[in-house]
Amino acid sequence: MPDWPLYEVFLRGKRGLNHVHVGSLHAADAEMALRHARDLYTRRNEGVSIWVVKASDITASSPDEKDPFFKPSGDKVYRHPTFYDIPADVPHM
Amino acid sequence: MTTAEFDEDDNPYDLLAEDHDEGHRWAFGTGFTDPLDGVDTAVPDGVDPAALARCCLALGDDALIYSHRLQQWVARLPELEEETAVANIALDLLGQARLLLSRAGGILGRGEDQLAFFRDEGEFRNVALAEHADRDFAELVVRLLIFSAWRLALFENLAAAPDPVLAAIAAKGVNELAYHRDYAARWVIRLGDGTDLSHAKTQAALDALWPLVGELFRGDPDVQAMLPASPGDRTVHHGTEHDRAFDAVLGTVLATAGLDRPAATPLALVGGRAGRDGVHTEAMGYILAELQSVARAHPDATW
Numbered sequence: 001m002p003d004w005p006l007y008e009v010f011l012r013g014k015r016g017l018n019h020v021h022v023g024s025l026h027a028a029d030a031e032m033a034l035r036h037a038r039d040l041y042t043r044r045n046e047g048v049s050i051w052v053v054k055a056s057d058i059t060a061s062s063p064d065e066k067d068p069f070f071k072p073s074g075d076k077v078y079r080h081p082t083f084y085d086i087p088a089d090v091p092h093m
Numbered sequence: 094m095t096t097a098e099f100d101e102d103d104n105p106y107d108l109l110a111e112d113h114d115e116g117h118r119w120a121f122g123t124g125f126t127d128p129l130d131g132v133d134t135a136v137p138d139g140v141d142p143a144a145l146a147r148c149c150l151a152l153g154d155d156a157l158i159y160s161h162r163l164q165q166w167v168a169r170l171p172e173l174e175e176e177t178a179v180a181n182i183a184l185d186l187l188g189q190a191r192l193l194l195s196r197a198g199g200i201l202g203r204g205e206d207q208l209a210f211f212r213d214e215g216e217f218r219n220v221a222l223a224e225h226a227d228r229d230f231a232e233l234v235v236r237l238l239i240f241s242a243w244r245l246a247l248f249e250n251l252a253a254a255p256d257p258v259l260a261a262i263a264a265k266g267v268n269e270l271a272y273h274r275d276y277a278a279r280w281v282i283r284l285g286d287g288t289d290l291s292h293a294k295t296q297a298a299l300d301a302l303w304p305l306v307g308e309l310f311r312g313d314p315d316v317q318a319m320l321p322a323s324p325g326d327r328t329v330h331h332g333t334e335h336d337r338a339f340d341a342v343l344g345t346v347l348a349t350a351g352l353d354r355p356a357a358t359p360l361a362l363v364g365g366r367a368g369r370d371g372v373h374t375e376a377m378g379y380i381l382a383e384l385q386s387v388a389r390a391h392p393d394a395t396w
Contacts, residue, residue, distance in 0.1 A: 004172070025174050026172065026173075026174060027174065028283070031279070032279070035178070035275075035276065035279070036174040036177075036178065039174065039177045039178040039181050040174060040177050043177075043181065
């Protein structure tokens with residue numbers, strides 16, 4: 001239906017900590033979108049949790065603004081935590 | 094599908110699909126091997142094998158024929174998303190049919206394909222509701238609501254069946270049927286409580302299908318024999334009284350949807366016999382012709 005709004009679908013896998021964007025679909029409302037997402041995106045046991053968000057509710061950065069947005073951080077290596085020596089006995093690093 | 098910029102190296106599906114306990118990702122039904130492979134199929138003492146086989150045939154045929162009817166909707170539904178939903182439901186039911194026909198076939202000495210493709214109409218035990226051709230989307234969702242509410246109530250009871258294989262098949266089916274019922278109920282409420290036109294079409298679908306409900310509660314002796322021995326474990330009361338769970342679900346959904354419960358009389362029996370006795374409606378011959386013709390034309394073909 002052309003008048004059904006677009007929803008973006010986010011899934012969290014069994015071992016995943018965060019929801020990952022997997023695609024989009026059309027639905028009449030959020031409840032229907034959730035069920036459509038279950039049928040379209042979890043058929044192969046991919047997920048344990050689904051979020052749906054109306055695409056029009058997402059504010060996205062524009063590709064035109066890509067350079068002013070992201071270029072300035074490209075040459076600031078000192079922002080990366082690579083200038084420390086990590087002691088050998090610090091776990092999970 | 095519109096998506097944001099998509100980096101080949103950062104495919105979200107790789108992230109989601111990796112490391113999910115291998116072997117269970119492709120759940121029941123993708124292999125063409127025996128779906129009961131590795132399962133102890135000995136019939137326990139105290140269970141009549143012939144009655145168990147007839148029970149599994151009845152419930153398996155309901156699923157097989159209903160699945161076929163849903164498959165016929167694929168590529169004809171109004172929306173891609175609904176198509177996937179209906180195809181998923183058809184696949185769930187086909188999976189149930191495979192397990193149940195395999196259980197029956199193990200006792201009868203025939204394979205699931207033999208039972209599905211090489212039985213004649215009179216040997217099929219499905220109810221008439223399974224073979225009904227939906228005339229529109231309203232009939233699709235109303236019929237699915239009736240079928241899944243009835244079958245779910247039955248499977249919840251069969252999950253404690255004295256035969257452990259049937260009990261396991263029923264327990265697996267409960268989750269599937271609960272989703273089917275939820276899908277159907279949401280659409281019945283959406284359409285019944287929608288516009289004047291959608292309400293009228295949904296009420297018409299309910300009126301058209303209601304005569305087929307009576308057969309569901311005739312109480313097949315073979316199915317009843319597989320229910321848990323203790324009456325306290327049962328919520329299904331076959332015979333003159335309609336199943337309470339079914340009544341409650343239908344009552345709630347129809348009330349929310351603003352639909353009237355029809356007072357139609359059940360479809361007349363043919364000499365006291367109906368679907369469970371191998372007596373079917375005219376539609377059944379056409380279904381079987383489509384379902385069986387390829388297998389019968391090439392009986393030695395393999396998958």
